[in-house]
Amino acid sequence: MSWRAIDAFPDKVATRCLSEFERLPKQGKPIVAKERAEWTILAGIVQVSSSDENSIKVVSLGTGVKCLPLTRISVHGDDVRDSHAEVIARRGFISYLAKQAKAALQNEESIFCKVEGGEGRHRLKVENITFHMYISQAPCGDASMTSLAESGDYKEDDTSSTRARKVPSIIVDNTFRRKKRKLDGDQVAEESPASPKDELYIQEKDSLLRRGRESFAELGILRTKPGRADSDPSLSMSCSDKLARWNVLGLQSALLASIIEPIFLSSIVIGDWHDEESMKRALYGRLEETEAFHAHTPDIYATKMQCPVSQTCLQQLYPSVQLMPSNNAISCVRGCEKAEVLVNGRKQGSAKTLKGPSPPKTRSRICSLSLFQQCRDLYYQYARATSTAIEESSLGTYYDFKMLAREYQGVKQALLSERFSDWVCKPQAYEAFDSEGNASLDQTNGNDGKNDELP
Numbered sequence: 001m002s003w004r005a006i007d008a009f010p011d012k013v014a015t016r017c018l019s020e021f022e023r024l025p026k027q028g029k030p031i032v033a034k035e036r037a038e039w040t041i042l043a044g045i046v047q048v049s050s051s052d053e054n055s056i057k058v059v060s061l062g063t064g065v066k067c068l069p070l071t072r073i074s075v076h077g078d079d080v081r082d083s084h085a086e087v088i089a090r091r092g093f094i095s096y097l098a099k100q101a102k103a104a105l106q107n108e109e110s111i112f113c114k115v116e117g118g119e120g121r122h123r124l125k126v127e128n129i130t131f132h133m134y135i136s137q138a139p140c141g142d143a144s145m146t147s148l149a150e151s152g153d154y155k156e157d158d159t160s161s162t163r164a165r166k167v168p169s170i171i172v173d174n175t176f177r178r179k180k181r182k183l184d185g186d187q188v189a190e191e192s193p194a195s196p197k198d199e200l201y202i203q204e205k206d207s208l209l210r211r212g213r214e215s216f217a218e219l220g221i222l223r224t225k226p227g228r229a230d231s232d233p234s235l236s237m238s239c240s241d242k243l244a245r246w247n248v249l250g251l252q253s254a255l256l257a258s259i260i261e262p263i264f265l266s267s268i269v270i271g272d273w274h275d276e277e278s279m280k281r282a283l284y285g286r287l288e289e290t291e292a293f294h295a296h297t298p299d300i301y302a303t304k305m306q307c308p309v310s311q312t313c314l315q316q317l318y319p320s321v322q323l324m325p326s327n328n329a330i331s332c333v334r335g336c337e338k339a340e341v342l343v344n345g346r347k348q349g350s351a352k353t354l355k356g357p358s359p360p361k362t363r364s365r366i367c368s369l370s371l372f373q374q375c376r377d378l379y380y381q382y383a384r385a386t387s388t389a390i391e392e393s394s395l396g397t398y399y400d401f402k403m404l405a406r407e408y409q410g411v412k413q414a415l416l417s418e419r420f421s422d423w424v425c426k427p428q429a430y431e432a433f434d435s436e437g438n439a440s441l442d443q444t445n446g447n448d449g450k451n452d453e454l455p
């Protein structure tokens with residue numbers, strides 16, 4: 001029996017996520033006052049065992065609409081750079097999977113089947129369990145461009161149309177395409193700027209990358225966060241782009257790819273701004289199959305269940321109130337005692353450390369450093385259980401550890417070189433921290449893209 005046999009499945013998935021959110025303490029939730037109301041996006045990943053509707057369990061929940069600009073991210077991996085709800089939910093999911101894998105290796109109850117010891121290396125896998133995602137509104141980037149145009153909320157300035165097609169050079173310099181050309185020894189020609197204001201912007205020939213909502217009539221292309229063109233640039237791709245990538249590589253990330261079989265979403269349930277055609281195009285339609293990779297095609301559903309902190313719901317309830325995006329993000333992971341509230345990628349109330357990695361207490365359990373520590377410990381345990389030889393050097397930095405997942409990296413290379421060549425990759429300096437958070441490359445070298453290997 002399949003989960004499809006569950007009556008009103010999409011609404012049930014949404015309801016579970018919404019009631020889980022309701023149950024969280026007030027701390028960090030959007031504040032709704034007389035004159036001003038904060039809104040956010042809610043995303044959740046649920047786990048379903050065969051067709052039993054009682055088995056729909058929320059395993060990771062996230063809220064948030066903010067993303068750190070490149071100028072503010074740490075080289076120690078101790079912050080969460082992208083705090084959009086979908087990304088928060090997925091990072092929490094990685095932590096959940098790591099815990100489940102650990103339980104399986106210790107012969108405790110787990111969603112994963114037990115691993116056989118001995119010479120043959122087996123990855124852990126799930127059987128008769130599927131995963132689904134709820135998002136309270138269509139993901140940012142390609143999937144929401146048509147709704148954005150129709151809503152009339154956002155008008156493009158005609159005079160900026162030339163600039164709109166240009167992207168800040170810090171972003172272009174870090175695209176896969178540009179890095180590959182530099183590594184290949186190509187002369188990278190740069191357009192001479194028309195005015196000092198344009199100096200920061202360059203246009204790569206044939207590039208199909210836009211910043212935020214610029215040129216929103218152009219569909220099927222990669223976009224970076226955030227939506228507003230007047231904010232500092234980030235190197236984070238839109239949620240539409242990330243979801244498309246998870247449909248090819250899986251949700252488990254490179255951190256777990258050596259240990260578990262890839263995990264894909266079976267369906268995605270959308271609250272507001274649902275436009276099926278745009279969703280399909282953004283999430284897999286634009287990824288024409290090649291021999292090197294295959295895009296999974298989750299079912300896409302709409303739900304009318306209203307998220308009480310969504311823009312649409314608040315607008316209807318309080319038409320005269322000024323709406324503001326919430327600065328906070330919340331992460332809640334099944335099996336963890338408390339939900340975490342994040343502000344600027346760190347636990348609420350903790351300041352950024354001036355030198356070196358921040359103290360463990362102030363770090364989120366879903367920042368890159370925490371996930372690295374969790375998955376690296378798991379890898380040692382897995383290697384013992386499967387008699388896998390460990391190359392210590394490949395466990396040195398976060399970057400090295402991710403490179404261990406060779407099969408995953410091969411598919412990623414194929415996806416980026418064949419379909420997503422304008423994908424913006426983090427400069428390696430931001431991934432060169434060890435399991436204590438010590439950065440081997442200087443923060444000031446972080447932006448120049450030199451000494452970079454391809455991801």
Ligand SMILES: [Zn+2]
Binds near residue numbers: 085238240
């Ligand atoms: Zn987003």
